[in-house]
Amino acid sequence: MTEVLYVKYNRTRRERFQIKTEIVLQDGEKKAVKAALGPEGRDHIASFPEKYRRLSAENPGLTFAYPSVSEDKMRVEFPYLTGETLAEQIAGRVMACPEEKRQERFIEEVREAMGLFYGSRKKASIVFGAGEEFRRVFCASGELSEEDMALLADTSYPVSNIDGLLENFILTAEGICGLDYEWVFFFPVPAGFVRGRTLMYAYRRFAGILGDMTEEEFLGHFPEYVTKDPAILAVYEKMERSFQEYVHGENQRTYQEDYMVSTKSMKDLAAVDGELLRTKERLAQVQELLRRKDLELRKERETHRLTNNHVSNLNVMIADLRRENGEMAKTLAYLNRHEAAVFKVRRKLGEAFNRAYPKGTPERKKITYAKNTLLHPVKYTRMYRSDEGKNLIKGDFEIGDDYRTYGKLHFPKEEHPTVSIVIPCYNQVHYTYLCLVSILEHTKDVSYEVIIADDVSKDATEHLAEFAENLVICRNSTNQGFLRNCNNAAKSAKGTYIMFLNNDTKVTEGWLSSLVKMMEEDGTVGMCGSKLVYPDGRLQEAG
Structure with missing residues (x-):
């Protein structure tokens, strides 16, 4: 009996590359399976043994998951491997470092991984030439011009693993093993592009760790693997877009923009179920809040009724106070007309002083300190001489009276x-x-x-x-x-x-x-x- 534990469909690809990837439990044993979605994909599935053989010979320091192809060439099985991918291993070690050290540690970890991928394999000794197969794959979008081709003066590996990414290698008890090697080419591909693609995807996956470092700056840390020439890097970007066009074509736009619906795993469904429960709890809280608000509204209406009665009483009181204020104003006007001359002079002088030296200004403070020194010489002399007093005076002038x-x-x-x-x-x-x-x-x-x-x-x-x-x-x-x-x-x-x-x-x-x-x-x-x-x-x- 076979039980499907996980499935993912690649329908955005061209028909000859469309597959589904499954993890199945068969007779108590887990396996990873890739199956063509139609007869057009038979050649793609059938290519895995040759890719395995050539990669294993080319990379003696690495192992790859062994493929078992069915008789009808429509499905290929791989052993189910447990462990952490290199991407997960690197992320764990980098995030364990202090934040200020993470960028440096990440570059060290990627350099070590690049050594594992490319240090033990045979050297890129084939002179690159843009043959028919290269143009079919990497000129699919029509972006690559002859001037671009001229910039690709490079050597090539006998076998080019375009899937040589950190997330496609897993660290098992037996060592490092390649999980996915779907895109392997036997025609010349610039070695700089192959290595640069590994670094490019490492940067884009972990860009958050690298802060404000640009992709070009990141690639500049690895001159032994990829060029720093922006013109060549721009050609590599065109090659990447053409490769995606070769794999996906029009189907990617059709499914992703119009029809594609992501598959929900059991974990996703459990998360949705948990969110539904939390939503119900929040709904109960909102209903309780509405009940309380309704009670408050009734209280406010009663308060409003009582307030209206109170306002009516206040209006009567205000009218009485206005009459009293009118009488007081008449009395004040009479007193002002009969004010003694000495008080008028004193008031005028005070108003003139306040206009000349407004309260809070440094000049007014200086006058106040001078007056207080004359009235209280001992107290203010001590203040001028002590550090605390000097600080108090300085704060008074620079901050204000609150000091x-x-x-x-x-x-x-x-x-x-x-x-x-x-x-x-x-x-x-x-x-x-x-x-x-x-x-x-x-x-x-x-x-x-x-x-x-x-x-x-x-x-x-x-x-x-x-x-x-x-x-x-x-x-x-x-x-x-x-x-x-x-x-x-x-x-x-x-x-x-x-x-x-x-x-x-x-x-x-x-x-x-x-x-x-x-x-x-x-x-x-x-x-x-x-x-x-x-x-x-x-x-x-x-x-």
Whole structure:
């Protein structure tokens, strides 16, 4: 009895290459099977033994899965191999490294794999020439010109395995074995293209690990395997597109764009079933929320009715107050007309002084300090001489009156904080200082660090460390803008979570612990936000 455990159809190919790949359980033994979908594919299936024989002779350091072709040449069986592919092995070792070392480690791992693929095989000793078979496969799209052909002055391998990719080799207990060698050619193909294709697909599979490194830069690390000449690399791209056109033709566009439906495995169906269960749970939660909202709405309607009654009473009270204000205004006008001359002069002088030296300006502060020194010489002389007093005066001038109230801030120093609070700043040091005051006052139940992302400020933000201890200051050398400023500062974070907080914000009690609790209690949550309220109490946004 044969049980099909997995099946994949390649219907996007041309008819003579269309196959299905199955994993079957036959008499208690697993096997991998490739079967032609029509009689046109018989020659393609029948070619596997010769490809196996030629590859094995050409690559004495590698083994390949042995093919057993059926009598009708319509299906080929391979032994089912267990283990990890080279791609999976490399991904595991690279991701185990620190992030800053992953790029370097990945290049080392790929170089080692290239040595396994090409180090033990026979050298590419055949002079390349673009024969009829080469043109049929690699000129299928019509992109390759004679000028392009002239650039392909290269040697060729006797056997060219176009399927020599990291994901097509598996590490078993017996060693490295080739799983898939469907596309093997016995006519000359530029060796640089064959090796470059292995590197190109390695880059595209793991581009996320390589950060901002381009494909050309990645290939440049392997000059012993592939050229760095952009003109030749462009020809290789044309060859790749032509090869795909040779394999797929019009069928790929037909199935992928119009009719193709992906097959669902048991694992996929189980995932859908789990998502359906979670959806039902969310629906029950929404229904409960609607019930509560309905109850709140009824309460609000009752409140609205009572409010209307109250407003009517208030209108009567307001009318009475207006009458009283009118009487008070008459009394005030009378007093102003009969105000003593000395009080008028004093009031006029005060108004003129405030116009000349507005409150909060450096000139007004200097006058105030001079006056206070005359009135309290001992106290202010001590202030001018002590480091704390000098710091207080400097903060008063550079930050504002609030610094006289709170003084220098002392944040806890945490080696392993739970949260890294990133505050992007560009000038506006008075806002930043009040934000820090609120953090220090209302963040007692979560360990944290504060990172100041200074985008080349010109005010006291430039030396904010003089006014607050144990901050992490990340100052850019040039102005980066809001997003890059935040991202640069986030690189210095040591916390389990990162909180981005605008510098014009004042936090309240329990603000951070509630966010951390939400993240830790629900593993499906990847990001959450606070409720933001305007100073006048209006809601800006929630979450």
